[in-house]
Amino acid sequence: xxxxxxxxxxxxxxxxxxxxxxxxxxxxxxxxxxxxxxxxxxxxxxxxxxxxxxxxxxxxxxxxxxxxxxxxxxxxxxxxxxxxxxxxxxxxxxxxxxxxxxxxxxxxxxxxxxxxxxxxxxxxxxxxxxxxxxxxxxxxxxxxxxxxxxxxxxxxxxxxxxxxxxxxxxxxxxxxxxxxxxxxxxxxxxxxxxxxxxxxxxxxxxxxxxxxxxxxxxxxxxxxxxxxxxxxxxxxxxxxxxxxxxxxxxxxxxxxxxxxxxxxxxxxxxxxxxxxxxxxxxxxxxxxxxxxxxxxxxxxxxxxxxxxxxxxxxxxxxxxxxxxxxxxxxx
Numbered sequence: 001x002x003x004x005x006x007x008x009x010x011x012x013x014x015x016x017x018x019x020x021x022x023x024x025x026x027x028x029x030x031x032x033x034x035x036x037x038x039x040x041x042x043x044x045x046x047x048x049x050x051x052x053x054x055x056x057x058x059x060x061x062x063x064x065x066x067x068x069x070x071x072x073x074x075x076x077x078x079x080x081x082x083x084x085x086x087x088x089x090x091x092x093x094x095x096x097x098x099x100x101x102x103x104x105x106x107x108x109x110x111x112x113x114x115x116x117x118x119x120x121x122x123x124x125x126x127x128x129x130x131x132x133x134x135x136x137x138x139x140x141x142x143x144x145x146x147x148x149x150x151x152x153x154x155x156x157x158x159x160x161x162x163x164x165x166x167x168x169x170x171x172x173x174x175x176x177x178x179x180x181x182x183x184x185x186x187x188x189x190x191x192x193x194x195x196x197x198x199x200x201x202x203x204x205x206x207x208x209x210x211x212x213x214x215x216x217x218x219x220x221x222x223x224x225x226x227x228x229x230x231x232x233x234x235x236x237x238x239x240x241x242x243x244x245x246x247x248x249x250x251x252x253x254x255x256x257x258x259x260x261x262x263x264x265x266x267x268x269x270x271x272x273x274x275x276x277x278x279x280x281x282x283x284x285x286x287x288x289x290x291x292x293x294x295x296x297x298x299x300x301x302x303x304x305x306x307x308x309x310x311x312x313x314x315x316x317x318x319x320x321x322x323x324x325x326x327x328x329x330x331x
Contacts (some may be wrong), residue, residue: 035162040078042163045241047225048149048157070135071099074142074186081185086220090146097145098122099138113137116144118151118158138190139182147178149222157222170224172247177203177219197311198254199247202278205304209286233282245280246274257313275312 007186030312082090100122114125114137120170123141149157154164161174176199181187183200196202207215218226224244231240253271257263263271286301 031238045225046152046162048162048222050150068099070138070143077186078143082220083217085286086217089220093121094144095146099125101125101127101134112323114141116141116148116158118144118148118156121148136182136187136194140179140187140195143178143181143186147220152194157224159219159222160224160227162222162224165221169248170244172199172249172251173203173244175213175251176200176247177206180204180207181216181219188308196251196298197247198308199251199309201304201311202247202282205282205286205301205308208301208304209282209289227290231285234285239281239284243278246277246281250274251277254313271313279308 010029034139075090078090079087098121101124112126113133114123116123123138123145125137126143129137144158147159151157155162156164159170159174160177161168161170163169175196179194179196180200180203180251183191183194210227213228215227218230219226228237228240228244250271253263253267253274282305290298
C-alpha cells in the first residue's frame with residue numbers, strides 16, 4: 001500500500017475532494033498500522049540499557065556549522081534546560097543527524113509536513129511548507145531526534161515510544177510530550193496552532209503529577225519503563241499499560257476524524273469511553289499520590305482536567321466523572 005502512495009507521488013498527481021480523503025486515509029493506515037494494537041498483549045515494556053547509544057552512525061564533519069539557523073536556535077534553547085549527561089547525548093545524536101528538505105509536494109495533500117526517521121536517524125521536512133509551519137515541524141522532529149536512544153535486540157527507543165517491527169507502544173504519549181516539550185522550552189507557548197492538543201494536555205497533567213524535572217529526564221533518556229515504574233507507586237502496572245495503549249488508540253481515531261471527519265456511532269462511543277478512561281486514570285493516580293481517598297483535589301488539577309475536556313472531540317464532563325467515583329467509594 002505504501003508503494004502505491006510512492007508511485008502516485010513519483011508521478012506528481014494532484015488530488016482533491018474524495019481522492020484526497022482516500023489517500024490521506026491510506027497514509028494514516030500505513031503510518032499507524034492498526035493491526036499492531038492487537039499484539040500489545042504479547043509485548044512487555046523494556047528498559048533501555050544505560051550504555052546504549054545510537055550505533056553505526058558516522059559523525060558529520062563540521063555538523064554544527066552546517067545546520068540552518070533554526071536548528072542552531074533550537075540547540076541553544078534546549079541546552080539551557082538539559083543536564084550535563086543529557087547534553088552529551090543530545091550532542092551525540094545531533095552530530096550524526098541528517099536533515100533533508102526534499103519531500104515531494106504531494107505530501108502537503110496528505111498533510112505530512114515532516115517526520116523523523118529513526119531507522120536512519122534523519123529528519124525530512126517538506127520543502128513546500130511555509131516558513132512558520134516548517135519551523136514548527138523542525139522543532140518537533142528535532143525533539144524526537146534528541147530523545148532517540150537507539151536500538152537494542154530489535155527494540156527501538158525514542159522518547160516514550162518503543163517497539164519492534166511487529167508492535168509499537170507509547171506513540172500517543174510520546175507525540176504529546178514531544179510537542180509539550182516544544183511548547184514549554186522551545187517556542188515558550190508562542191505557537192498556538194500546534195498538533196496533538198489532547199495528548200499534549202495529558203502530558204501536562206502527567207508532569208503535574210510526577211514533576212517537571214523527572215518526566216523531562218525520563219523522556220530525554222527514552223525511559224518509558226522508568227515512567228511506568230514511577231506511576232506504579234500509585235496504581236497497578238496493568239492499568240498504566242492500558243492507559244498508554246488507550247492514548248495510542250485515541251491518536252489513531254483522532255487521525256481518522258482528521259482524515260474523513262466521519263465516525264460511526266459505535267466509533268464515537270468508543271472514543272468517548274477512551275476519553276473517560278483516561279480521565280479516570282489520571283484522577284486515580286493523582287488522588288493515590290495525594291493519599292486523600294479521592295475526596296479532595298486541588299483546583300489546579302481540576303483545571304487541568306477541564307482543559308483536557310476542551311481539547312477532546314466530544315464533551316467528557318470530567319467533574320461529573322470524578323463525582324461518580326467519589327459517590328461509588330462512599331457507598
